[in-house]
Amino acid sequence: MSPLLTTTAIAADDSMNFDQPEAFATLKKAVGYFDEMETLPEDTWISRDQNSARADMDDMIKEAMEALDVPQLTQLRSTYRKVEDKISETRQQISELKEKRILAPDTDVSTLTRFTPTETLREFTASTRGDYDLLIEAHKKNIVAYQGELKTLEGTLAARLKDIGIQLTPAQVQVWLSSVVGDDVLDMSVVFASIKSVAQQLAELTRDSGENLEYARRYYGMVVMLHRMIVTMQEDFITRVNDEVLPKLKGFAAEAEATTRDARSLIKQGGQRESLENNIRANALTLKTITLYRTLVSEQRDRVKQSLSQSQRELAVATNTYRTVKLSAHVADLIRHGVKTFDTLAELQVPVAISFQNSAMREEFRKLTERMQQAK
Template structure:
């Protein structure tokens, strides 16, 4: 016998999340079971997140289940009088987006804001430095030149301090990522933060381990249900929803790459190629010093094109990896939904969830972005310029 996929999920969180939260807070949790009784073990970042967000997820998951019940009997498309499956799906996606925001790491969000503020401040400092140097060059009074020179030295010290603060923030990001099991060098962090898709990569790098931790605890509470197959089914339903949340996050990222970031870099490449062709014609016609200026411009334009192509290659690589990861996850999701629909669960659902825990590691490895270190400062600067244009 089978029932609609989400028909009896309405009360899942009433018993499921409360039981799981109780387990997480108790001394019988998975982590504490493995620890000597005499030692107090500090919970991991992901464990803390599980406890912190149960309540907020409870409300939103419960609402999603209610919507899915209505969606089951709705027509495929919305009509004049009746709401269709498509509109209900929009409501579900909105709630999934809220869950995504809820479990996003606040520390990383704060670090990103600090980096933006740091970069803006540095631009202002460099602009002020250029003005001071210009004033120094056009000043003929000895006292004025000395004052300007002192101001230049003070400003250069401030710029050095701003650069040091940036390095501190990058180290903080590096350490925070390591809390979630992602280990990268400072150079790789800096290269990642320059990319236009940095926010999405950082979010997935931290959110997916949290989702994995949720699944781990669901496996534990499911095991505690023993022979209660109905309860096991409810917990397994929550596990299915976690897979759906991951697919939603992946879809959002794929859409950004497919319809925003890659088209933007294509447009930048098209403009740059046209500029190169125009400059080549001018070089052929130019004489004297102008020819040298045009040739220098052409060399810079070709270097920019090289940076554009490298940027595009990285975005395409990220897209390929996330699509492969989604394909892997989608296969397990379809199996999980089919299993959930099966009322007569003749196997141990807890073991199934625990066995599938490797899925989360596989998906993370499949969609991990290429983290390169720039060979030179010029390429790094070009990436920063391209990112600014795309934003």
């Protein structure tokens, strides 16, 4: 029985919009805490101080990040992960069935199993090698079907990302969804697109506010919070790559190199050559994939670093300007400039494009990602 394929049909009425009311509300609160910081002492033991207000502001910025994500894209990525999990579970089931098959009588499919309607029930009735062969073949077909689902989801995600101005091919989507930092990269890309939309709306609101300086300052304050959000996301990404991802990859490489040295030493000592040479080839693929993985995350980190340098400058300028805003007309011009700046920053950190040389490398890449996730 084939797996139930429900992942191709994401509801047509699912919104491709972020939660605009929530985003505006949290940004407004963040501005309130930002303004409060000017009225508070820098550091105190008991009463509220600048550190307390800054922590509250940062909490609001994180909530705004979540509000700026696009629900349908989140759902598609979640579905992708579930299908990947089903593939891993099915592979595990195949391994268990092969183990049971070794101990089973070497006969054809039993009558009971032949007429049992579902795979689940057949696993209870299986007793011969023929029974287990039938089950293993059915599970392999399920994996093929799940892999087809992943392809469909990659195409759908690429199309939905294009809808909000993010140009990624299905192959690029596949690479990032297979990477341990893929969600971070896609999150940044999607939130950047939402930030540009918010900034454009703030520019319109400022223009429509006429000479109401209070509203104009508030809107520009929200732009400042958007700048701060970008810096936060970029700094967090760079820290994660440097402190978590690259050290783990270095450890995996050292392990593979040590295993290869041991295998070569054992061959010289008369060990089973065929088995050991297979191990050496497997480690060579692992090392090649680690190099690809390291290149991917390092190049993306460097792009984000380049963008971060400009983001930090723009945040400093925007913060200084916010404190000296005088005329709402001037504010509207500043916010329009901010929209162009966000475009530039997004372009600076467009996701790196790489491709797998073959399915074996893609599978090894996936295994490395699993190892990094389990090593947390």
